[in-house]
Amino acid sequence: MPHLPDWLARRALLHPDRPALIGSFATWSFAELDARASALAMGLRALGLLPGQRLAILARNSPYYAAALHAAPRCGLLLVPLNTRLTPNELAWQLADCGATLLLYDEAHAAVAAILDGVERVALEPLTELVTGEVAAAPPIDLDAPHTIIYTSGTTGHPKGAMLSAGNHWWSATASLLNLGLHETDRWLAVLPLFHVGGLSILLRGVIYGIPVVLHERFDPAAALAAIDDEAVTIASLVAVMLARMLEIRGQRPFPPHFRCALLGGGPAPQQLLESCASRGVPVVQTYGMTETASQAVTLAPADALRKLGSAGQPLLPMELRIVAAGRVAAPGEVGEICVRGPMVTKGYYGRPEATAAALHDGWLHTGDLGYLDPEGFLYVVDRRSDLIISGGENIYPAEVEAILLEHPAVAEAGVIGAPDPLWGQVPVAFLVIRDAAHADSNQLIEHCRARLATYKAPRQIHVVAELPRTAAGKLRRNLLRELLERM
């Protein structure tokens, strides 16, 4: 694959004064973002960091985060964005797993960083202070070079670091472009956390397309609506729970005509929400993607949005899609495992050759998700990986929660599933076989989880049962737990 000029440096040359990041406290032009990234790259080199090392970052959404995203590849470093909702234990595990050399943190995470003593830690913002004097030119971008490691939960109980190359991000950005188009007036709203691929990829599209990103520190429905109304946002990446809250506040007041796309990802969207948007003229474009595909893999084209309500759409131009059932390519309408292949797909998981070999066959990523294609080739996602719980756009793997529950002395067996929730889509619920009923207080067990897991992963309810339904081979039958829950 070819080397490309550094995207941000080129944009800074092409239109230095155009806003690159519009934040709540500052607007940075492409020239300023480029200068900040250069300063940070110099700072990182001065700290002795070497190409190939991993640079972790624990920070809220901010322009400084964007500077780190562009500075890291200039030093040949792999950026590892960390989920700020994780507990110190979970963070320490990921830092150790990727062998991070340095952790960048912002003020809001200084206290957490202080106890992560297995790694060198440096405050992010001071390193981005503009420097005077000669600045090294940004080297070309090798599309084959690893660029980012993003942790994604796995079925095995521990998250895995999906490696994304510069080329994965580039192809993802151009693939999205070929589907959604690009207007001179485009501005993309980023309210998703930058530690997820859905948020991070917006920053990359911003510099590849040369358009401003309106960056919010966190999602606030009123602020998101204000950005659309007053800051001329044309595209927003959202998950269903965000869009639902925005509609709730909005009432019947229409969205401005310049707002051309609510790109809706991060899990299934309730049909009712889609219909409500359709009836109000909110331009929703559903998408199906994941960390391993550098964000969107399959997206509904705007022209098909109403005709194919509920479909995730068709594969983006350079992506191939097929459904595999019983070891062969499924017929239209037949449900099977969703598999994708293309230049946006990860080369694998950091330091996990077995997990990589299990997920990737001849370039095809086996997503574990179930779906079917209609006769026109539109994808309908039937179910995420049978065990995956999606709560407000966050993925929760039951195995990870179960492992924590089993650490508690009172718990003999644990089964975790997602229960429907009107606000979050799903919330985790645990079924437990108890060793010692005297020490099995529900609140205390939930507390046990909260102390060890991000809050959103802790079960909302605990149900004590005599035994868990299992297959003859002893494998947990979560579908029977779901049936049990429905009958409760």
Next chain:
Amino acid sequence: MPHLPDWLARRALLHPDRPALIGSFATWSFAELDARASALAMGLRALGLLPGQRLAILARNSPYYAAALHAAPRCGLLLVPLNTRLTPNELAWQLADCGATLLLYDEAHAAVAAILDGVERVALEPLTELVTGEVAAAPPIDLDAPHTIIYTSGTTGHPKGAMLSAGNHWWSATASLLNLGLHETDRWLAVLPLFHVGGLSILLRGVIYGIPVVLHERFDPAAALAAIDDEAVTIASLVAVMLARMLEIRGQRPFPPHFRCALLGGGPAPQQLLESCASRGVPVVQTYGMTETASQAVTLAPADALRKLGSAGQPLLPMELRIVAAGRVAAPGEVGEICVRGPMVTKGYYGRPEATAAALHDGWLHTGDLGYLDPEGFLYVVDRRSDLIISGGENIYPAEVEAILLEHPAVAEAGVIGAPDPLWGQVPVAFLVIRDAAHADSNQLIEHCRARLATYKAPRQIHVVAELPRTAAGKLRRNLLRELLERM
């Protein structure tokens, strides 16, 4: 580089019924274009053609031409579009040079094809008749595979076949996209001949972007305006003489607001034309490119069109640009040779390792054209290769015309330069040292050229001189001929 799904097959899957080609006699949907290309690919295989062979085409602009463009890579064939204005001798030379296995021709060129007896010849249109029954799936596109050979005149008197890979075309299409954007309503007007890269690349953008191409058999200013007014054309690729004729017909009547870009290439644009367009609100975007860069290399962004009138703009995102003077990178404002590097640049000339080595150094294409960058990095093309004549968008190399003149027994020495022409930009003019004045009739010498060269290459005037200005080393000093012409 990765393999991509066949672009056309994917577009036919994504939106089969959307118009792909809107011609004067037929409109083909993406599904029909795909079916025609499949039929033609089957026909070519049935004729025994093998991957790697060269498939020449001599035809007017038509949907069938587009079918051939997409069918050839499906068989692993390299398409060689031939300039329909060339003489049979010139055509025979190019067919032999590329070792074409087969020549496809349309009805209008059946007579010429009949005398090109060094190659197997087949009529194009019957081969694209739709077939019934199972059609082989289009194989993936290898971006590294050679795709097209396009002849471009050279300084040595004979044209050279620039090889363009599938990746060159893909990167060119996405590069243009990142500059011009992409609207759902876009329709691109193709009035340039498809045997030039400027025309051919429109067909490739059409399938890569999934937008309709309005395809005219030839340029007619009234028809081009009608397509803009009545067929909702939003972008048109034009050369200066075409745009000037359109403005002449148009008078003061404004262009419709949906027409967002007159992409103006193929040589320098008169300042007066640019100013006239600016004053009338015609959205002109100047571009500088060549066969070797798969079309645009440097383009003025729409936002800068007025502020930088006369500039060719800035390099498209994945392209690098520098000016080389006296063996080093020139300072801003300093004139030197324009050099470009990037994934759109040809890997070289077919069967010409020396010419390739002369033009390409470490990936940098030395264009031979002169220009400078302003302090903001905008390119101003000062002069095409000092000897190049551009007449109505067609390149004429004086060495080629001089070689033909020297074949005439009366001619001892020949020097050809471009004379300014209000309509064509330039026309060729010859200065001759005559051996035998009795046989040196101007009309007869021009006839001699017309019999051997495309009409546009034949000199419009012949001036007989006692001697030609030369350097001490005997090299022709064409700049002195231009001064001489000015004084005439």
